[in-house]
Amino acid sequence: MKNSQPESQSSRRRFLQDSAVATAALGTLAIPGNVHADTGEVLKVGLIGSGGRGTGAASDALHADPQAKLTAIGDAFLDRAQMSLKSLQENKEIGNQVVVDHDSIFSGFDAYKKVIDQVDVVILTTSPHFRPQHLEYAVEQGKHCFVEKPIAVDAPGVRRVIETCKVAKQKGLSIVSGLCWRYDLGVRETMRQILEEKAIGDLVAIESAYNTGTLWHRGDKPEWSRMEYQIRNWLYYTWLSGDHINEQAIHSLDKTAWLLGDKHPLRATALGGRQQRTDKKYGNIYDHFTVFYEYPDQKRVYFTCRQQAGCSTHVDERVLGTAGQAEVLRHRLYDTAGEPMWRYQGEKPSMYRIEHEHLFKSIREGSPINNGDYMTNSTMIAIMGRMCAYSGQTMTWDECFNSDVTLGPAEYAWGDVEEPAVAIPGKTELA
Numbered sequence: 001m002k003n004s005q006p007e008s009q010s011s012r013r014r015f016l017q018d019s020a021v022a023t024a025a026l027g028t029l030a031i032p033g034n035v036h037a038d039t040g041e042v043l044k045v046g047l048i049g050s051g052g053r054g055t056g057a058a059s060d061a062l063h064a065d066p067q068a069k070l071t072a073i074g075d076a077f078l079d080r081a082q083m084s085l086k087s088l089q090e091n092k093e094i095g096n097q098v099v100v101d102h103d104s105i106f107s108g109f110d111a112y113k114k115v116i117d118q119v120d121v122v123i124l125t126t127s128p129h130f131r132p133q134h135l136e137y138a139v140e141q142g143k144h145c146f147v148e149k150p151i152a153v154d155a156p157g158v159r160r161v162i163e164t165c166k167v168a169k170q171k172g173l174s175i176v177s178g179l180c181w182r183y184d185l186g187v188r189e190t191m192r193q194i195l196e197e198k199a200i201g202d203l204v205a206i207e208s209a210y211n212t213g214t215l216w217h218r219g220d221k222p223e224w225s226r227m228e229y230q231i232r233n234w235l236y237y238t239w240l241s242g243d244h245i246n247e248q249a250i251h252s253l254d255k256t257a258w259l260l261g262d263k264h265p266l267r268a269t270a271l272g273g274r275q276q277r278t279d280k281k282y283g284n285i286y287d288h289f290t291v292f293y294e295y296p297d298q299k300r301v302y303f304t305c306r307q308q309a310g311c312s313t314h315v316d317e318r319v320l321g322t323a324g325q326a327e328v329l330r331h332r333l334y335d336t337a338g339e340p341m342w343r344y345q346g347e348k349p350s351m352y353r354i355e356h357e358h359l360f361k362s363i364r365e366g367s368p369i370n371n372g373d374y375m376t377n378s379t380m381i382a383i384m385g386r387m388c389a390y391s392g393q394t395m396t397w398d399e400c401f402n403s404d405v406t407l408g409p410a411e412y413a414w415g416d417v418e419e420p421a422v423a424i425p426g427k428t429e430l431a
C-alpha cells in the first residue's frame with residue numbers, strides 16, 4: 001500500500017498529466033482518476049453482486065468517503081438487489097448516501113454492464129466466476145474498482161485479470177483487492193516484524209490452516225432452473241466458487257504468499273475429498289484439502305483447509321523461522337524455546353473499512369493503487385492446490401498457470417445446466 005500514501009502537489013499534478021497522456025494514447029478512458037481528484041466532488045459508486053459481502057462493502061465505501069453516493073446496484077436476481085438496497089437505505093449512518101433511482105436497479109447476466117456504465121467506482125462482489133469478465137469491462141470503461149477475492153476460478157481467468165490489471169495501471173485506475181488481511185493493522189505490523197525486522201530469523205516453513213465449519217445453503221424451489229439453483233448456491237459449484245480452497249481459504253494462502261515475497265510456488269502435491277457434504281445438493285466441491293507447496297530455496301508451505309461440522313477449528317499461519325516462530329493472525333512472536341517475545345497491542349480498526357479508505361483516498365489524490373500482482377498470484381496458488389488435489393497429481397506452477405481448462409458454460413442462460421461431477425483423484429484430469 002505504499003502507493004496509497006498522500007502525494008505532494010507537484011507529484012499529483014504530474015500524475016494528472018501522465019494520466020491525461022495515457023488517456024489520449026489509449027483513446028478509451030472515460031473517467032480517469034483525475035476527473036474526481038478534487039476533494040468534495042461526488043463519486044458515484046455502483047454495486048455488482050449485492051449479497052452479504054457486497055452490501056457490507058458498499059456500506060464500507062460510503063463510510064470511507066462521505067462524498068461518495070451509491071447510485072446503481074445490480075445482481076443476477078432482482079430480490080437480492082432489492083434486499084441489499086433496503087438494508088443500505090435503512091442504515092442510519094450512510095442511508096442518506098444511497099440514492100439509487102428505480103431505473104438504476106438491474107438484474108440478470110448483463111446487469112454488470114448497466115451498473116458500470118453509470119458510475120465512477122465499482123464494487124465487484126458476485127461469485128468469483130464472473131470476476132474476470134466484470135473487471136475487464138469496468139477497466140475498459142475507465143472505472144476504479146474494489147475487487148473481492150478470489151479474482152477467478154481457473155487459470156485462463158487469472159491470466160485475463162493479469163492483462164486487465166496491466167491496462168488499469170496504464171489508465172491510472174485503482175484496483176483494490178478484497179484480500180483484506182493486507183489492510184489489517186495487526187497483521188501488517190506482524191508481517192513487518194517477520195519480514196523487515198527479521199525478528200524470527202530466516203523463514204524456513206509455514207504451517208497454514210483454514211479449518212472451519214460449514215457455510216450457508218439457500219435451499220431449492222421448484223420454479224428455479226438448475227442454472228438459478230447453482231448460482232444461488234454458488235459456493236458448492238467449482239465453476240462458480242473455485243471450491244472452498246479458493247473461495248475461503250485463499251485468505252490463508254494469500255498470507256503465505258505475502259510471507260514468501262509474493263513469489264509463486266514451484267510445485268505442489270495435494271490431497272482432498274468430501275466426507276460430510278456428500279449430498280447432491282452440495283454440488284461438486286470438496287470439504288477438505290491438504291496441500292504441500294514447494295517454494296524456491298527449499299521453503300515449504302504445509303497447508304490444510306476444512307469445512308466440516310463438529311471438528312476442531314483453527315485459522316492461522318504459524319511461521320517457522322531460524323530464530324523463533326510467529327502466529328500471524330494472533331499477532332504473536334515466540335523465541336526458539338517457545339517463550340513469547342512480542343505481540344501487537346496497537347489499534348484494530350476494521351480492515352474492511354480501511355480497504356475503502358485507501359481506495360477513495362487514492363482516487364481523490366490521483367495516486368492509484370493496483371493490488372493486481374498479489375491478488376492474481378494468490379488466486380492462482382489456491383487454484384493450483386485444487387488442481388493438484390482433484391487430479392491427484394504433483395504439478396508444477398507452469399503446468400497449472402498455463403492450463404487452458406476453463407470452468408463453466410460458454411454462455412450464460414437461465415435454463416438447465418449439467419450437474420458437474422465430483423473430481424476423483426487419479427481419474428479426473430484437470431479442473
Ligand SMILES: NC(=O)c1ccc[n+]([C@@H]2O[C@H](COP(=O)([O-])OP(=O)(O)OC[C@H]3O[C@@H](n4cnc5c(N)ncnc54)[C@H](O)[C@@H]3O)[C@@H](O)[C@H]2O)c1
Nearest residue numbers: 049050051052053054075076080125126127128148149178
Ligand atoms: N473478504 C472477505 O472477507 C469476504 C467475505 C465474504 C465473501 N467474500 C467474497 O465476496 C464474494 C461474494 O460473497 P457473498 O458472501 O457476498 O455471497 P452472496 O451469495 O451473499 O452474494 C453474491 C451475490 O452475487 C450475485 N451474483 C451472482 N452471479 C452474478 C452475476 N453474474 N451478476 C450479478 N450478480 C451476480 C448473487 O445473486 C448474490 O446476490 C465472493 O467472492 C466471496 O468470496 C469475501
